[in-house]
Amino acid sequence: RVFLLEYHCMIELFLMLKNIQTTRWYTSTPISKYLHQRNILYYFSSYLRYDVLGGKARFYMDNIITENLKQVQNNINYACERAGRSTSEVTLVAVSKTKPVEMLMEAYNAGIRDFGENYVQELVDKIDIMPKDIRWHMIGHLQRNKVKYIVGKVAMIHSVDSLRLAEEISKESVKKGVVSEILIEVNVGMEESKFGITTENALDMVIAMSQLPNIVIRGFMTSAPFVENAEDNRKIFKCLHNIIVDIRGKNIDNTTMDVLSMGMTNDYIVAVEEGASMVRVGTAIFGARNYNI
Numbered sequence: 001r002v003f004l005l006e007y008h009c010m011i012e013l014f015l016m017l018k019n020i021q022t023t024r025w026y027t028s029t030p031i032s033k034y035l036h037q038r039n040i041l042y043y044f045s046s047y048l049r050y051d052v053l054g055g056k057a058r059f060y061m062d063n064i065i066t067e068n069l070k071q072v073q074n075n076i077n078y079a080c081e082r083a084g085r086s087t088s089e090v091t092l093v094a095v096s097k098t099k100p101v102e103m104l105m106e107a108y109n110a111g112i113r114d115f116g117e118n119y120v121q122e123l124v125d126k127i128d129i130m131p132k133d134i135r136w137h138m139i140g141h142l143q144r145n146k147v148k149y150i151v152g153k154v155a156m157i158h159s160v161d162s163l164r165l166a167e168e169i170s171k172e173s174v175k176k177g178v179v180s181e182i183l184i185e186v187n188v189g190m191e192e193s194k195f196g197i198t199t200e201n202a203l204d205m206v207i208a209m210s211q212l213p214n215i216v217i218r219g220f221m222t223s224a225p226f227v228e229n230a231e232d233n234r235k236i237f238k239c240l241h242n243i244i245v246d247i248r249g250k251n252i253d254n255t256t257m258d259v260l261s262m263g264m265t266n267d268y269i270v271a272v273e274e275g276a277s278m279v280r281v282g283t284a285i286f287g288a289r290n291y292n293i
Contacts, residue, residue: 065106068285069094072268076279079272090272093137095264095282097122101129103286108134116158116280120146127153139221139261139280141195144168152178158221158261158280161185161195166209173214180214183221183261186243188236194223202243203250210254217252219259219277220244230267237262237274244275 073092080087096104097118104115108131115130117123118140127136135155142150142159150157151172160166160182173180184205187196197205202220209217222240224233241260248257261278263271268279 063106065103065285066110069107069110069112072281072284075269076272079269083273083275085272089277091278093139093261093278093280094285095139095280096126096286097140097282099282099286101126104130107285114155114278116282120149124149124153137280148172151180152176156181156183156218156259158183159185159195160209161197163205163208166212166215170212170215178214179216181216181218182209183219183259184209184217186220186222186240188222188240189225191225196222199239199243203247206247206252206255206257210252212254215254217255217257219257219261221261223264224262224267224271226266230270233267234270234274237267237271237276241275 076090076092077087080090091114092112093114093116094104094107094112095116095118096107097116104126107115113133114135114137115126116137116139117126120138120142123136123138127134136153137156137158138150138154139158141161142157142165144165147165147168151169157169157180160169161184166182169180169182184202185196186199186202187194188199190198206217209215220240220243222236224236227233240262244257244260247255259277260275261280262274263269263276263279263281265281265283268276268281268284271279
């Protein structure tokens with residue numbers, strides 16, 4: 001509480017001196033960037049909204065995530081316009097790993113229904129307490145021994161990186177009497193630190209997985225290299241888009257190949273311009289993740 005008191009006084013001082021009118025200015029100050037990255041800013045706004053702040057300043061602080069979502073969606077809309085695409089072709093998946101339910105609920109109340117999680121236990125816990133109309137996406141590396149916990153509970157599994165994993169998903173789906181929608185993870189950038197099949201094996205893997213019962217291959221997912229300039233990843237996205245278009249034309253059974261999940265906070269705009277139908281955005285919505293929560 002001492003920590004909160006010190007910082008709420010500092011924030012109140014900033015507000016009085018600068019007469020803040022928008023969240024964009026507020027989150028651009030050095031101290032608020034630090035607080036935002038640590039998830040502290042969100043908790044401050046929750047704490048202060050009842051005890052300290054009033055008027056316009058309270059309104060803007062209370063809606064940080066909502067304002068961030070508007071900016072992200074605007075960026076997607078502009079990218080679609082530049083690429084000659086309809087905005088209805090792109091789904092925003094809010095990546096909520098390590099974020100508390102209170103933050104997810106603000107995004108939910110702002111209209112988000114697609115949430116992405118990286119860790120099975122966290123995903124299952126949130127499914128149990130969040131609204132039931134949410135479409136959950138498993139986007140992190142999935143171990144075969146944890147498949148049973150999420151089959152039948154998630155809308156889509158993005159990170160299917162091997163035939164053995166697909167076989168386990170198929171087996172569990174048959175057991176539960178459900179059909180699981182999956183994306184094959186492709187390591188287009190050939191990074192040793194990341195999972196996924198190679199682009200050369202993409203067609204063979206689609207054909208092999210398509211033989212399995214109770215799964216539908218919706219398309220591909222990739223995590224491009226982290227780069228300072230998003231343009232550096234344009235070739236990554238263009239490559240995978242070309243591959244999915246080619247395979248879609250082969251009309252393979254148990255596949256639709258209509259989903260291309262690519263693009264994150266640092267490069268989602270370029271990904272949309274190159275054909276992404278799903279973008280996985282976390283930091284630009286919720287702030288940097290904090291593993292201590």
